[in-house]
Amino acid sequence: MDPAERRELVSRYTQEVVTEEELADVFAREDPRAYIGYAPTGEMHIGHFTTIRKLADFLRADIEVTVLVADLHAHLDDEKSPFELLDARSEYYRAAIEAMIETTEADADRIEFVRGREFELEEPYTLDLYRMMADTTISRAKRAGSEVVRQSDNPKLGGLVYTLMQSLDVAALDADIAYGGIDQRGIYMLARELLPDYGREKPVCVFAPLLSGLSGGNMSASDPGSKVSLTDSREEVRAKIDDAYCPMGEVEGNGVLEYVRYLVFPFLEERGEPFRIERPEEYGGDLSYESYERLEADFVSEDLHPADLKSAAGEHIADLVAPVRERLLEAPDLLQSAYPDNYE
RNA sequence: CCGCCCUUAGCUCAGUCUGGCAGAGCAGUCGACUGUAGAUCGACUUGCCCCCCGUUCAAAUCGGGGAGGGCGGACCA
Numbered sequence: 001m002d003p004a005e006r007r008e009l010v011s012r013y014t015q016e017v018v019t020e021e022e023l024a025d026v027f028a029r030e031d032p033r034a035y036i037g038y039a040p041t042g043e044m045h046i047g048h049f050t051t052i053r054k055l056a057d058f059l060r061a062d063i064e065v066t067v068l069v070a071d072l073h074a075h076l077d078d079e080k081s082p083f084e085l086l087d088a089r090s091e092y093y094r095a096a097i098e099a100m101i102e103t104t105e106a107d108a109d110r111i112e113f114v115r116g117r118e119f120e121l122e123e124p125y126t127l128d129l130y131r132m133m134a135d136t137t138i139s140r141a142k143r144a145g146s147e148v149v150r151q152s153d154n155p156k157l158g159g160l161v162y163t164l165m166q167s168l169d170v171a172a173l174d175a176d177i178a179y180g181g182i183d184q185r186g187i188y189m190l191a192r193e194l195l196p197d198y199g200r201e202k203p204v205c206v207f208a209p210l211l212s213g214l215s216g217g218n219m220s221a222s223d224p225g226s227k228v229s230l231t232d233s234r235e236e237v238r239a240k241i242d243d244a245y246c247p248m249g250e251v252e253g254n255g256v257l258e259y260v261r262y263l264v265f266p267f268l269e270e271r272g273e274p275f276r277i278e279r280p281e282e283y284g285g286d287l288s289y290e291s292y293e294r295l296e297a298d299f300v301s302e303d304l305h306p307a308d309l310k311s312a313a314g315e316h317i318a319d320l321v322a323p324v325r326e327r328l329l330e331a332p333d334l335l336q337s338a339y340p341d342n343y344e
Numbered sequence: 345c346c347g348c349c350c351u352u353a354g355c356u357c358a359g360u361c362u363g364g365c366a367g368a369g370c371a372g373u374c375g376a377c378u379g380u381a382g383a384u385c386g387a388c389u390u391g392c393c394c395c396c397c398g399u400u401c402a403a404a405u406c407g408g409g410g411a412g413g414g415c416g417g418a419c420c421a
Contacts, residue, residue: 154414216382222354223371246381256381283379307380 003027006061013054013262015182015209018192022204026063026176034058034177034206037068037116037169040089041080042221043339044096046228046321050262051181051208052097056106056270058179066173069093070116073165076158078150085338090115092338096230099327103320105270119172120165128171128198132164136194144190147183167191171200178203181210211262212255214244219255228259231325231335234318241314246306251296256306256313264316265292277304277312 006027011017026032036051038044058065071090074081081089094113101108119125138160145163149155166187170178178188185207192202213219213226220226228237246256260275268275275295277287283305289295298304328335336343 214381242380244381247383248380280379305379310380 001062006063009057009061010063010177010206012057013050013208013266014206016185016205016207018188018205018207023177023206026204027061029176031064032062032176033064033066033174034179035066035068035170035173035175036179037070037073037166038093038097039070039073039077039080040086040093040338041074041077043335043342044093044100044230045219046230046259046263046317047181047211047219048097049100049230049320049324050211051179052100053104053263053266054179054208055101055111056104058177059106059110063177064112065110066112066114066175067097068114068116068169068173069097070166070169072116072120073162076162076165077148078152078156078159080150085340088334088337089339092334095331095334096324096328099324100230102327103267103323114173116169120169125168125172128168129161129164131198132168132194133161135197136164136190140190144186147186163187163190164194167194170203171195171198175203176201177206179206180208182207183210209258209262211258212253214240214255216245216253216255228317228321230321231328232318232321233325234322237318237321238311238314241310241317244310246310248306249300249302251300256310257296257299259317260295260309260313261292263320264313267320268316275312275316277308279305279308283308 003024007020007023010023011020017023034055036055038048055065055067069090071081071086074089075083075086097113098108101111141160141163142155145159149159149162163186166184167190170188170191178184178191180188185205188203188205192205195202211219213223214228215223215226217226225240225243228240232240241256241259244256246254251257264275275289277289279286284303287298287304287308289298295304295309299306299309332343
């Protein structure tokens with residue numbers, strides 16, 4: 001595969017690559033590796049799904065992929081996950097991620113899973129961490145993590161150490177590319193700044209867009225209606241999409257359109273199917289789209305009405321979620337022990 | 345170790361001085377208007393007032409004890 005093709009695979013459906021030049025260099029290296037980390041906190045949802053599906057692109061581009069289940073981070077960030085639940089949640093995250101990967105044509109066995117504590121407690125790592133703590137100011141660490149770490153009036157030290165550890169993770173996992181949502185930007189910019197001081201390579205960063213929530217604004221952990229959950233039934237998915245904020249002709253902040261763009265189209269493209277929309281004769285009859293761009297154009301010109309988009313989007317998203325949901329419900333004890341309060 | 349402050353609806357908080365039906369904003373739910381949603385309008389819902397004991401006809405409110413959180417001081421031989 002030629003480098004231009006590989007570069008296109010890696011950077012498609014992303015928001016930013018830092019930097020394109022350095023990315024080109026990565027392909028010249030032996031066995032380049034990308035990594036993405038997830039802190040096993042709340043239940044996984046459709047937002048995670050988009051970043052995980054994209055891992056298939058890295059593999060296609062012949063880049064090895066490491067998925068970090070960052071258990072210590074889950075606790076360091078304001079104890080989002082209680083210490084006793086880290087094992088259970090790490091297990092659940094891994095199972096959910098595998099289930100999501102299996103909805104792609106990628107070979108899940110090519111993805112290496114690592115749990116944070118497997119390497120974050122080793123001496124060389126710890127030594128570097130202490131050195132970083134010694135020469136990073138509190139305000140620098142705070143700024144780096146401000147989009148990721150929970151903010152409060154009485155922040156704990158953990159949130160600060162969090163950003164340093166994540167910076168170090170990149171090097172410890174031997175990653176050439178750090179991949180994550182654009183909210184991770186601050187932390188990886190700190191990593192790029194810091195790592196060279198410790199004789200490490202600074203990573204190329206690939207950032208996925210953060211999808212808007214369905215109720216307007218961002219997806220919110222506390223608002224189930226703002227996002228599709230991996231355990232939502234077809235009916236629940238339909239209902240959530242149907243209730244979603246979706247102003248006619250407006251692209252900005254339109255969660256439904258973003259789901260279609262970053263989730264449904266990649267999924268359909270992989271299968272070589274168009275996006276079909278059933279529409280009553282009264283409004284012009286059925287539609288079919290080969291590309292997102294054409295669909296968006298019709299939406300902007302208001303030739304495609306939100307109600308018709310929603311019903312089709314709901315079905316496609318439900319199709320996508322169904323196999324993951326099935327896998328998760330096959331092992332209900334995973335969810336039960338990870339989230340005892342939600343599953344009695 | 346000592347002192348002071350805070351804890352009330354899902355969230356942010358008022359109410360405590362001076363005891364008398366548990367409140368507001370936001371959020372949420374339901375209608376109306378829209379070929380979706382939102383916005384707008386109309387209606388509705390929301391409680392271990394941190395816990396225990398006491399005083400009182402009556403305690404979120406007063407007294408005592410405790411828990412959790414915050415702030416400060418002291419110690420630094």
